[in-house]
Amino acid sequence: MRQYMIRRLLQIIPTLIGISIIVFAISAMVPGDYITAQNNPNMSKEKAAQLRQIYGLDKPVVERYFVWAGNMLKGNLGDSLSHKQPVTKVMNNYVWNSFIIAFCTLVLSWLIAVFAGVFSAKFQYSLFDKIVTLLIFICMSLPSFFIGLLLIKLFALEFKMFPVGGMTTAGINAHGWAHIVDVAKHMFLPTLVLTMLSTGSLTRYFRTSMLEVIRQDYIRTARAKGLKERTVIFKHALRNALLPAITLLGFELPALFGGAIILERVFVWPGIGQVYLESINMRDYPFMLGFTIFIAVLTLLGNLLSDVLYGVADPRIRLK
């Protein structure tokens, strides 16, 4: 197992190098840089050249890549140009705002998906099953930004049930419990949209995996023993249906910390995704590059994690 882990970790290295080259090359293709993106009319040519020298923007692309990659190896992602702070610090400032939404989404969507999946498998071809199946398709087909806008229009503007956007109500300065309630109100709609988006495919997964388990002999045995149907389904069947799903947890890793770029913009949520979008508009390369690599690393680690969890969950397929 350890050998397998080490081999997998080593395999990540060339992939990461490839990713860093691609991402850097794309960013180098952009004609403008941070100085031109600021559109400052008072910027003289000499001043601009001076600033470029300070930021290291005047060097050739290849050299810039090696400087950047070398710093990254030391854990130094550089300073964000627009935030005037180290990239890691900016990420730390905003990533947790995204994390709360992503975490709530994760918990909610798994809970809903398990229940919906189990019951629609249990009552296959029933009306409930058909409705769930149709809902799964709708959830899987939602354009997130449109649903977000629609919900804001309905629940925030028409019914005034939730705030339009942001994370806290401006000027309230609430503390303690009141603060939590305020944030929760702002969180509701974005979390709802994200939950809808991720529940669809998850429910489908659980339904399929439950249908597979339910037909097996040991379930018949459990019923023959005279166990209650609830015990059969939730204790005997669900456990085995859930096991392969553990691998899906690994894939959630980048989503937990990566933020939801478009939805955060729609809901004006001060998360990492929105900051990232701004950094692209501002040509804030250190942040843009650093964060892209950060997500890529999370994706690779997530894949590794899900492979490892696969082995943990099912000893039959444990890799040597």
Add this chain to the structure above:
Amino acid sequence: MSLASAPLNTNVEVPKQKPDSPWRIAYRRFTRNRLALIGLFVLIMMFLICFIGPLFSPYNLYDYNLADKNQSPNARYWLGTDKFGRDILLRMMLAGRISLLVGVVATTIAVVIGATLGALSGFYKKSVDTITMRITDIIMALPTLPILIILGAVLSDLKVDPSHRIYFLMLIIGLLQWPYLSRLIRGQILTLREQEFMQATEALGLSDHRKIFRHLLPNTIPIIIVWATLSVAGAIITESALSFLGLGVVQPTPSWGNMISAANSLIDFRKRPWIWIPPGICILITVVAINLIGDALRDALDPKMKK
């Protein structure tokens, strides 16, 4: 006496009996799925309306009737007009052309690259396989949306002509999609190439080219069809999201996504829902229809996957 004169009775009565070909079985399975048939109907209607509808419209894409701006739906403008007095219905149909086209072409690009490279790496294994799979690893680990956004910004900075942008967009989406298909095809080819019919092609001395494109790839067509269908849906959503951010298809070319971006202006968002809600609904029903068809195709074409 030549051999040719030997009586050859070619008119032997063979009882005509159509064998159940896999395609016939798949067709029967597909048509039994009512939801999929509804999806197919909706999709065909969507294509017809978008591609033929504009011909019957009294308006023009570049008609700026400022006198009629911001009208709510009425008898003259069935779905109202936007802030330039342009007919929403016409724009929506033209936008549909673009969005559907981007989805289909991007997927075609992905299928051509993905199927070819997948087949080559499954067939030749060794270094071809290693290199291709490393590339797929890299592309699959790239965060798709951020990369698309950055590339969209690059297109804007390079001052690409708005009417050419959609071609770049198709290419970019296609280039980020193919690795997923490539993996599927490779896995399939790896098992197919060990089967007996491949020994037969070996014995016949067929060229590698013929083996791959005439004997191996045709066996993966069911997978390709299912993947491509679902991928069109994904590409339409991706395109609309990018266009919504102003980084995909840009004005004056309409696309469903950039029509929704009218909602970015508060007054349009609050007071004129007819501008941005209909295109959103179009995206939604098109994508649902495609997904329903794709799923039914999966059930129909791949009995092993059906559970």
